[in-house]
Amino acid sequence: MDKVEIYLPILIMVAVGALIATVLMGLSVLIGKRTRSKVKMQPYECGVDPVGDTKHPVPVKYYMVAILFIIFDIEVVFLYPWAVIYDSLGMFGFLEMLVFVAILITGYFYILGKGALKWD
Amino acid sequence: MLDFLFGQLVATHATFDVVTLSDRTTQALAEDPWLAAGYALLGLAGVGGFLSLLGMALIYVERKVAAHFQCRLGPMRVGWHGMLQSVADAIKLLLKEDIIPDRADRVLFLIAPVFSIIATTLGLILIPMSPSLQVVDLNIGVIFISAVSSFGVLGILLAGWSSNNKWSLLGAMRAGAQFISYEISVTLSLLVVTLFAGSLQLSEIVQSQQDGWWIWRGHIVGLVAFFVFLIASTAELNRPPFDLPEAESELTGGFHTEYSGLRFSFFFLAEFINMFIASALAATLFLGGWMPFHIGGLHTFNGLMDLIPPGLWFAGKTTFIIFLIMWVRWTFPRLRVDQLMRLEWKFLLPVGFINLFAAATLVITKLYFFPW
Amino acid sequence: MNLSGANIDFTLLLPEISLAICGFAILLLGVTKRGKDFGFGLGLFGLIAALAFTVQQWGTLETGFFGMVTKDGFSSLYNIIFLLAGIISLLIAQTYLRAKKIDKPEYYALVLFSILGMMVMASSYDLIIIFIGLEIMSIPLYVLAGFHRFNPKSNEAGIKYFIIGAFASGFLLYGIALVYGAGATTDLRLIAANYHSMAQQAPLLLYAGVALILIGFGFKVGAVPFHMWAPDVYQGAPTPVTAFFSVGPKAAGFAALMRILDFGFDSMDEIQSVLWILAVLTMAVGNILALFQDNIKRMLAYSSIAHAGYILVALTVGGEGAVASGLYYLLGYTFFNLGAFAILTILDTRDGTDSRFSELTGMASRHPFLATLLAIFMFSLAGFPPTAGFFGKLYIFSGAVEGGFIWLAIIGVMTSFVSVYYYLRVVVACFFTKADHPFQQVAMNPYLALALIITAVGALGLGLFPSSWIDLSRQAFASFL
Numbered sequence: 001m002d003k004v005e006i007y008l009p010i011l012i013m014v015a016v017g018a019l020i021a022t023v024l025m026g027l028s029v030l031i032g033k034r035t036r037s038k039v040k041m042q043p044y045e046c047g048v049d050p051v052g053d054t055k056h057p058v059p060v061k062y063y064m065v066a067i068l069f070i071i072f073d074i075e076v077v078f079l080y081p082w083a084v085i086y087d088s089l090g091m092f093g094f095l096e097m098l099v100f101v102a103i104l105i106t107g108y109f110y111i112l113g114k115g116a117l118k119w120d
Numbered sequence: 121m122l123d124f125l126f127g128q129l130v131a132t133h134a135t136f137d138v139v140t141l142s143d144r145t146t147q148a149l150a151e152d153p154w155l156a157a158g159y160a161l162l163g164l165a166g167v168g169g170f171l172s173l174l175g176m177a178l179i180y181v182e183r184k185v186a187a188h189f190q191c192r193l194g195p196m197r198v199g200w201h202g203m204l205q206s207v208a209d210a211i212k213l214l215l216k217e218d219i220i221p222d223r224a225d226r227v228l229f230l231i232a233p234v235f236s237i238i239a240t241t242l243g244l245i246l247i248p249m250s251p252s253l254q255v256v257d258l259n260i261g262v263i264f265i266s267a268v269s270s271f272g273v274l275g276i277l278l279a280g281w282s283s284n285n286k287w288s289l290l291g292a293m294r295a296g297a298q299f300i301s302y303e304i305s306v307t308l309s310l311l312v313v314t315l316f317a318g319s320l321q322l323s324e325i326v327q328s329q330q331d332g333w334w335i336w337r338g339h340i341v342g343l344v345a346f347f348v349f350l351i352a353s354t355a356e357l358n359r360p361p362f363d364l365p366e367a368e369s370e371l372t373g374g375f376h377t378e379y380s381g382l383r384f385s386f387f388f389l390a391e392f393i394n395m396f397i398a399s400a401l402a403a404t405l406f407l408g409g410w411m412p413f414h415i416g417g418l419h420t421f422n423g424l425m426d427l428i429p430p431g432l433w434f435a436g437k438t439t440f441i442i443f444l445i446m447w448v449r450w451t452f453p454r455l456r457v458d459q460l461m462r463l464e465w466k467f468l469l470p471v472g473f474i475n476l477f478a479a480a481t482l483v484i485t486k487l488y489f490f491p492w
Numbered sequence: 493m494n495l496s497g498a499n500i501d502f503t504l505l506l507p508e509i510s511l512a513i514c515g516f517a518i519l520l521l522g523v524t525k526r527g528k529d530f531g532f533g534l535g536l537f538g539l540i541a542a543l544a545f546t547v548q549q550w551g552t553l554e555t556g557f558f559g560m561v562t563k564d565g566f567s568s569l570y571n572i573i574f575l576l577a578g579i580i581s582l583l584i585a586q587t588y589l590r591a592k593k594i595d596k597p598e599y600y601a602l603v604l605f606s607i608l609g610m611m612v613m614a615s616s617y618d619l620i621i622i623f624i625g626l627e628i629m630s631i632p633l634y635v636l637a638g639f640h641r642f643n644p645k646s647n648e649a650g651i652k653y654f655i656i657g658a659f660a661s662g663f664l665l666y667g668i669a670l671v672y673g674a675g676a677t678t679d680l681r682l683i684a685a686n687y688h689s690m691a692q693q694a695p696l697l698l699y700a701g702v703a704l705i706l707i708g709f710g711f712k713v714g715a716v717p718f719h720m721w722a723p724d725v726y727q728g729a730p731t732p733v734t735a736f737f738s739v740g741p742k743a744a745g746f747a748a749l750m751r752i753l754d755f756g757f758d759s760m761d762e763i764q765s766v767l768w769i770l771a772v773l774t775m776a777v778g779n780i781l782a783l784f785q786d787n788i789k790r791m792l793a794y795s796s797i798a799h800a801g802y803i804l805v806a807l808t809v810g811g812e813g814a815v816a817s818g819l820y821y822l823l824g825y826t827f828f829n830l831g832a833f834a835i836l837t838i839l840d841t842r843d844g845t846d847s848r849f850s851e852l853t854g855m856a857s858r859h860p861f862l863a864t865l866l867a868i869f870m871f872s873l874a875g876f877p878p879t880a881g882f883f884g885k886l887y888i889f890s891g892a893v894e895g896g897f898i899w900l901a902i903i904g905v906m907t908s909f910v911s912v913y914y915y916l917r918v919v920v921a922c923f924f925t926k927a928d929h930p931f932q933q934v935a936m937n938p939y940l941a942l943a944l945i946i947t948a949v950g951a952l953g954l955g956l957f958p959s960s961w962i963d964l965s966r967q968a969f970a971s972f973l
Binding site: 021042043085097 | 142167171218221237245256258263286289293297301304307311378381382383386457473480
């Protein structure tokens with residue numbers, strides 16, 4: 001069961017998902033009627049003509065969230081293998097996890113104190 | 121009395137052999153290639169049909185539930201009690217005009233809904249619906265599901281960015297931030313179950329709950345993990361009260377403002393199927409999946425429970441959780457962005473870590489609720 | 493899982509643990525209102541505690557954590573170098589940071605974490621652990637280089653160092669991967685034992701891997717084809733950070749290089765000719781380009797490149813004697829280079845300074861003591877007796893001659909003659925140039941004085957009693973042969 005073949009159904013599923021989506025979209029293009037007009041093709045901005053461009057910088061707090069995600073989620077994902085063999089690790093595994101999480105929590109309190117999680 | 125309830129080892133468990141659809145196909149391949157092809161086609165047709173039927177059914181249920189919460193009747197015209205309303209809507213959406221705005225990035229705009237659909241399909245095929253109804257049983261199932269579910273947010277980000285519309289972009293940014301924030305809590309509560317079960321394989325996790333579902337066996341830890349998982353995955357689904365990415369009163373339609381017709385319905389469908397996946401995952405990990413409800417020592421009762429087919433158990437549990445999520449939707453008002461972030465980073469995250477620590481302590485002391 | 497061979501002995505890691513705990517404490521206290529002032533004290537405390545634990549470990553030879561951590565004389569001596577560099581640069585930092593209004597507790601925590609990374613680098617035989625140590629060392633350094641947030645030059649230094657550093661880490665990791673491909677191990681002891689079979693089976697992987705590792709560390713120590721980042725980063729970074737840069741990461745890079753080249757790939761003869769070219773280029777380019785600098789920080793940047801070249805000579809020759817002399821030189825370099833930077837830092841605490849040569853004029857009459865110390869450090873950098881610099885070069889070049897690298901020694905001596913010019917330029921500017929405007933007074937405090945005393949005593953002490961120190965480094969090096 002540990003062979004690579006077990007991922008084959010997943011590969012097929014990706015193809016099938018893409019196929020369903022494309023076929024249905026193609027179908028709707030064939031069936032649906034199309035009329036173009038300049039106003040209709042404008043970006044929707046509550047009825048008025050669109051103002052300015054969309055491609056401008058996004059508030060930095062979104063990047064902060066992304067960076068914090070990297071720190072926390074990726075570190076937490078490291079715990080998966082630990083969790084699977086935890087039973088056989090015993091007390092050693094417990095202590096190691098404690099150290100690991102303690103370091104993570106230190107970082108958590110640091111960013112909390114620094115106000116990185118303030119969203120306004 | 122306690123001795124009568126919990127003291128004896130449960131001997132009368134029905135045993136379940138897990139056979140996935142991909143197993144069947146592989147086995148058949150050795151004997152009869154045509155049979156294998158038949159299985160494969162059956163699986164594909166099953167998944168495709170399941171996907172669309174489930175989506176329509178869930179949309180119908182949502183409308184009915186919403187209506188009854190608000191003392192209305194909901195859809196009543198098409199079919200008996202409006203049963204065919206979703207079908208009518210699907211046909212309507214198929215016939216609608218597909219608009220690609222002039223300023224949009226055409227390629228990404230077209231790809232985005234496909235991304236969402238693929239991510240959804242991949243999540244679906246791992247769910248063990250009964251011992252014999254599971255498409256593929258990966259040994260890294262839990263990690264795989266959380267990986268593909270975060271694939272879906274890529275579709276949302278792509279949609280929002282490629283539309284070149286301010287509402288869309290804002291919605292997409294919010295969706296991204298919200299998703300990755302709550303992903304941490306989801307991972308932390310998944311870790312608790314992994315810790316209990318000692319495996320990442322979904323079928324093994326289900327079978328590890330033979331003596332008691334993790335929500336009971338893990339004392340309060342399991343319960344806390346269950347609720348953290350529910351809250352966080354509701355937020356990941358962008359469902360109310362966490363529907364900021366598509367908050368219609370602020371952002372028109374959020375990331376799908378510019379989408380119409382079938383492409384819009386893809387996002388819609390993906391959202392509902394994702395709700396099913398999250399509920400099914402919660403049922404599998406915390407409520408025992410297709411495992412019947414057992415009470416230690418009560419042989420007659422357990423035997424009776426075993427008579428109910430596993431598939432029905434799974435369906436019942438999942439339906440219950442879906443109802444729970446819908447209930448939350450029609451009860452609570454929408455959060456503000458800052459409240460949303462505070463809930464995750466200042467409440468759920470610490471709770472998740474404390475809970476993980478408690479779970480580790482439980483496992484090392486072998487203090488499960490059912491001690492045998 | 494079998495943990496019997498693990499030897500999980502946390503006392504082995506006491507120096508590292510004390511640094512980590514103090515670093516975390518600084519960070520956590522730093523977010524409270526009143527805890528901000530503890531940064532300096534806690535940082536110093538952590539470094540001194542780590543130094544005490546390291547000295548206590550001196551002479552032991554222990555391996556732990558599945559063979560991932562090795563504490564021997566070599567790692568102890570290097571750890572002492574790192575910790576001394578940390579203590580001195582911390583002593584000179586506070587005054588500077590206060591003067592520039594960037595006194596944040598994070599500075600001290602970052603220095604501690606960086607030293608922690610260096611110590612990890614020096615105390616392992618495993619390439620992966622060395623890489624992890626390198627990353628722990630480098631990432632705080634990127635931040636430190638850009639620590640003066642509102643100064644565009646400091647920002648430039650930070651970004652430049654980050655990009656180049658990330659690039660170098662990539663090279664190094666790629667090299668490690670290729671070596672792993674050749675021998676299916678990252679443990680240098682196994683590599684040394686199986687070297688010949690590896691070289692026979694997968695020579696291409698092995699050579700490409702070692703070349704990439706060499707490039708990666710070449711960036712870190714600032715050897716010549718990979719030195720371009722150094723002058724800009726050294727000039728732009730805050731001066732105490734530059735002081736730390738010129739010693740800490742360089743020593744750590746050499747620690748890893750010595751373990752890798754003189755132990756792991758000791759049997760690889762081809763590496764000598766590569767190192768030969770690197771050493772000659774580094775000495776020549778560093779010394780010659782230093783001649784044309786107007787800025788003292790920039791000049792010292794090129795001079796530190798040149799010094800890396802001298803140590804590369806020791807590495808080229810290889811063997812106990814030569815590498816021990818390289819270690820001795822590194823120890824001395826720590827003192828006299830940090831001393832020079834300490835004085836530069838003191839001068840830079842004044843407003844509107846840019847560490848140019850012209851700013852030194854009139855220093856001798858205003859601050860005779862400081863000027864004399866500066867002269868001593870410059871003499872030591874140039875290699876005049878009886879300073880540590882002289883004996884270091886003497887040992888290195890005589891070792892090269894004994895090892896048969898006569899041309900290398902000749903080129904080395906010639907380039908260090910060139911260096912005399914620009915070092916003496918500093919002394920001339922201090923003592924013999926007429927000042928057209930009065931020298932702006934600098935403020936002294938006990939910490940700065942302590943840093944100057946330590947460095948001066950070190951630079952002179954190592955020079956006055958060279959034989960006992962060279963024996964020490966010989967002992968340290970012998971621990972892994």
